[in-house]
Amino acid sequence: MKNTSVDGMETEEKKSKKEKIPRQQMPEQTPGVRVKNFDEVPLGYSEETAVLEAKRCIQCKKPGCIAGCPVDVKIPEFIQAITDGKFLEAAHILKETNSLPAVCGRVCPQEEQCEKVCILGKKGDPVAIGRLERFAADYERKTGQISIPDLPAPNGKKIAVIGAGPSGLTIAGDLVKLGYAATIFEGLHKAGGVLVYGIPEFRLPKAIVEAEVDYLKKLGVKIETNAVIGRIATIDELFAEGYDAVYIAVGAGAPVFMNIPGENLSGIYSANEYLTRSNLMKAYLFPEYDTPIVRGRNVAVIGGGNVAMDSVRTALRLGAENAYIIYRRTEVEMPARKEEVHHAHEEGVQFKLLTNPVEYIGDEKAWVTGMKCIRMELGEPDASGRRSPVPIEGSEFVIDVDAVVVAVGTMANPIVPATTPGLETNRRGYIVVKGESGETTRPGIYAGGDIVTGAATVILAMGAGKQAARAMHAYLSGK
Amino acid sequence: MNKIVEKVALSENVVKMILEAPAIARKRKAGQFIVLLMDEKGERIPLTIVDSDPERGAITIIFQVVGKTTAAMAAMKVDDYFSDVQGPLGNPTDIKKIGQIVCIGGGVGVGVVYPLAAALKQAGNRVISIIGARTKDLLILEEEMKQVSDRLIVATDDGSYGFHGFVSTVLQNLIDAGEKIEEVFAIGPVPMMKVIANLTRPYGIKTVVSLNPIMVDATGMCGACRVSVGGKTRFTCVDGPEFDGHQVDFDLLTSRLRMYCDQESVAYEKHKCGWHGN
Numbered sequence: 001m002k003n004t005s006v007d008g009m010e011t012e013e014k015k016s017k018k019e020k021i022p023r024q025q026m027p028e029q030t031p032g033v034r035v036k037n038f039d040e041v042p043l044g045y046s047e048e049t050a051v052l053e054a055k056r057c058i059q060c061k062k063p064g065c066i067a068g069c070p071v072d073v074k075i076p077e078f079i080q081a082i083t084d085g086k087f088l089e090a091a092h093i094l095k096e097t098n099s100l101p102a103v104c105g106r107v108c109p110q111e112e113q114c115e116k117v118c119i120l121g122k123k124g125d126p127v128a129i130g131r132l133e134r135f136a137a138d139y140e141r142k143t144g145q146i147s148i149p150d151l152p153a154p155n156g157k158k159i160a161v162i163g164a165g166p167s168g169l170t171i172a173g174d175l176v177k178l179g180y181a182a183t184i185f186e187g188l189h190k191a192g193g194v195l196v197y198g199i200p201e202f203r204l205p206k207a208i209v210e211a212e213v214d215y216l217k218k219l220g221v222k223i224e225t226n227a228v229i230g231r232i233a234t235i236d237e238l239f240a241e242g243y244d245a246v247y248i249a250v251g252a253g254a255p256v257f258m259n260i261p262g263e264n265l266s267g268i269y270s271a272n273e274y275l276t277r278s279n280l281m282k283a284y285l286f287p288e289y290d291t292p293i294v295r296g297r298n299v300a301v302i303g304g305g306n307v308a309m310d311s312v313r314t315a316l317r318l319g320a321e322n323a324y325i326i327y328r329r330t331e332v333e334m335p336a337r338k339e340e341v342h343h344a345h346e347e348g349v350q351f352k353l354l355t356n357p358v359e360y361i362g363d364e365k366a367w368v369t370g371m372k373c374i375r376m377e378l379g380e381p382d383a384s385g386r387r388s389p390v391p392i393e394g395s396e397f398v399i400d401v402d403a404v405v406v407a408v409g410t411m412a413n414p415i416v417p418a419t420t421p422g423l424e425t426n427r428r429g430y431i432v433v434k435g436e437s438g439e440t441t442r443p444g445i446y447a448g449g450d451i452v453t454g455a456a457t458v459i460l461a462m463g464a465g466k467q468a469a470r471a472m473h474a475y476l477s478g479k
Numbered sequence: 480m481n482k483i484v485e486k487v488a489l490s491e492n493v494v495k496m497i498l499e500a501p502a503i504a505r506k507r508k509a510g511q512f513i514v515l516l517m518d519e520k521g522e523r524i525p526l527t528i529v530d531s532d533p534e535r536g537a538i539t540i541i542f543q544v545v546g547k548t549t550a551a552m553a554a555m556k557v558d559d560y561f562s563d564v565q566g567p568l569g570n571p572t573d574i575k576k577i578g579q580i581v582c583i584g585g586g587v588g589v590g591v592v593y594p595l596a597a598a599l600k601q602a603g604n605r606v607i608s609i610i611g612a613r614t615k616d617l618l619i620l621e622e623e624m625k626q627v628s629d630r631l632i633v634a635t636d637d638g639s640y641g642f643h644g645f646v647s648t649v650l651q652n653l654i655d656a657g658e659k660i661e662e663v664f665a666i667g668p669v670p671m672m673k674v675i676a677n678l679t680r681p682y683g684i685k686t687v688v689s690l691n692p693i694m695v696d697a698t699g700m701c702g703a704c705r706v707s708v709g710g711k712t713r714f715t716c717v718d719g720p721e722f723d724g725h726q727v728d729f730d731l732l733t734s735r736l737r738m739y740c741d742q743e744s745v746a747y748e749k750h751k752c753g754w755h756g757n
Contacts, residue, residue: 187698189516189523189563197696226565228698232502253700257712264705264712264731266738273701281523281695287749290522290548291695292742366734413699415717 023125024053031346035316038201038284050135054082057127064117065129070463071098075114075129082132091140094133099173099216102208103195105134108459109337141211148218155179157476160243162229162416165193166458167249167449170465172221178473185227193251197280200310230415245444245472252450253413257406262360267294267368271307271407278314296403300324300371302357303407304334311405312349323349328356328376328389370398410455430454438468446472481564484537486557489619492544493587494553501536503566509598510572510721514697516563522548525694527591528567541590547746568697569720574598578661579605583646583675585667586612589620591689592666597627605629609649615640647674660684669733676724686724690715692735707731
């Protein structure tokens with residue numbers, strides 16, 4: 001006997017009752033409401049929904065999901081704990097391998113990782129691993145029952161970590177759990193890196209980042225803010241101060257501009273600046289907070305990645321009447337997560353695809369008033385396998401804008417490499433490492449995250465931190 | 480947290496403060512700056528390090544009240560704390576023996592040119608300094624500048640003290656009098672730096688200016704401080720703050736400095752009226 005599941009796919013009834021439960025939706029603020037505030041868009045699972053979703057997991061003997069996770073979260077174990085109603089235990093299992101579960105549950109591209117290889121996904125929808133991770137981490141934080149694992153006795157060795165972003169926080173957490181004294185040097189006044197300056201409140205509330213950073217501090221991680229390494233001290237000076245090894249995780253923090261005429265007109269931002277003003281400095285609360293931000297009526301965001309989506313959705317929340325995504329390819333080629341593109345559509349973002357800016361037009365005060373664009377068509381696939389856009393001659397047109405955000409990527413920040421002799425970088429300025437260990441060309445110096453790979457994801461940077469922690473531990477144990 | 484250990488009003492709206500910042504005091508070189516934050520809600524304010532005392536573990540800053548944040552800073556007292564001080568930032572001045580040089584400071588820019596003059600003098604240069612202000616009461620650091628200069632000329636726009644006129648006129652007079660000038664360091668309001676750069680260009684006198692655009696992170700991350708130098712976009716925080724004055728697009732700098740004028744006046748008005756937000 002056969003029956004038909006919700007998505008129309010035929011499954012054998014006797015195979016498993018668990019498959020009958022559909023993937024649980026997470027409630028969200030409706031687009032009309034959320035576009036007027038900076039509160040988080042998805043609202044998270046209730047306990048009942050979480051248990052229902054957890055029950056969908058068939059507890060594979062050989063789970064593919066763990067291998068799909070860059071930080072090796074024991075996924076079936078924590079999901080089983082949720083099924084059993086042991087929510088705190090679920091959080092503890094998560095934290096054994098992941099110091100930032102509430103962050104990862106929100107911003108990881110699970111559809112490309114753990115959920116992509118979930119066996120349920122072959123015939124239907126995979127288990128909502130990310131949503132469950134978020135639920136467990138939030139449960140622990142909300143109930144305030146955060147426990148600190150037993151730590152080994154200090155081994156007397158000191159590690160300096162440069163940059164308090166996802167990669168630096170991860171390695172510091174892993175190293176203190178191995179008995180090291182880890183100090184993170186952070187250039188800005190708050191720890192979190194891209195989690196505090198880049199990702200908006202409506203996708204990742206800053207209180208959550210603060211709570212996860214506080215957890216690491218409770219583990220014993222020291223964080224020195226306002227400390228720009230390369231200026232206040234060089235890496236060689238850190239070694240001279242007695243640090244045994246150094247991990248560089250400074251990110252790919254330098255903005256890329258397009259070098260087209262008029263790009264320095266007032267009203268034109270890099271995505272880094274726009275998001276830093278809004279997120280880190282809370283310019284959306286100006287004048288209660290002191291940092292201002294341009295609240296454009298017609299805002300164009302150039303680019304098709306997650307940063308572009310974050311920027312354009314920020315522009316809407318800052319009151320833009322028209323918020324555009326200007327992207328030179330089509331939606332299929334967009335590097336942004338589908339979920340983010342979907343949210344942007346729902347909120348009324350206007351997508352101007354196969355379009356590329358060629359020049360900005362300004363008024364007598366040198367403020368941007370227009371953006372001359374050219375229409376593109378897709379040609380042959382390029383090195384990345386994506387079809388490369390080709391301008392259509394004579395197709396130029398002007399879009400009226402009063403603010404522009406350039407979100408076409410980032411590049412390496414040169415401060416640390418430039419002040420560290422013997423540290424090899426590639427022609428794009430990224431640090432050269434050996435394999436997954438993160439070892440650089442200088443003994444005792446490791447690197448990982450965006451400063452090695454170029455702009456990537458939070459979780460890949462965390463994975464690099466984890467790998468480097470192992471490599472560093474092996475190196476220092478043999479010393 | 481950085482404590483204010485000394486505070487002096489240099490003029491009606493210019494304040495000098497000495498802050499506890501031991502690591503910065505040890506490391507800092509002439510020409511570098513800090514970014515400071517008053518508190519959680521504050522703005523990141525870049526300020527030149529005017530002086531440092533490694534033994535005392537303290538640095539000196541000078542700022543002018545121009546808006547809400549600087550007004551609130553001016554109201555802070557000795558023993559109050561800034562929540563954050565980040566630095567030293569930017570490239571140090573290239574200090575070497577050049578010969579006879581002229582250091583020009585206008586308004587609060589005298590505070591910025593002072594450490595340069597001191598370091599250049601220390602390096603064995605003959606330093607002629609020209610400092611100016613709108614009027615006598617707004618002139619700052621005259622005594623300090625005198626101590627680090629072989630010759631000091633003061634100018635006021637209204638003639639209330641020293642030479643009656645602009646610092647640029649004083650420089651022109653020096654050139655006309657046949658003074659051999661190897662290099663000029665000019666720091667002050669943008670129009671002043673522009674005039675000086677235009678004045679020295681035909682004589683081929685190298686002219687270094689220190690720029691003060693709007694900054695956010697000040698570590699090369701955001702590009703708020705981008706300026707055009709020789710037709711190329713440069714970031715003041717990591718490529719500067721000093722640039723070849725003959726190559727700088729001062730008009731672009733001026734327009735970008737005005738980007739938040741409207742919003743800043745709103746904030747300042749609310750601040751003056753005792754508005755605390757909610």
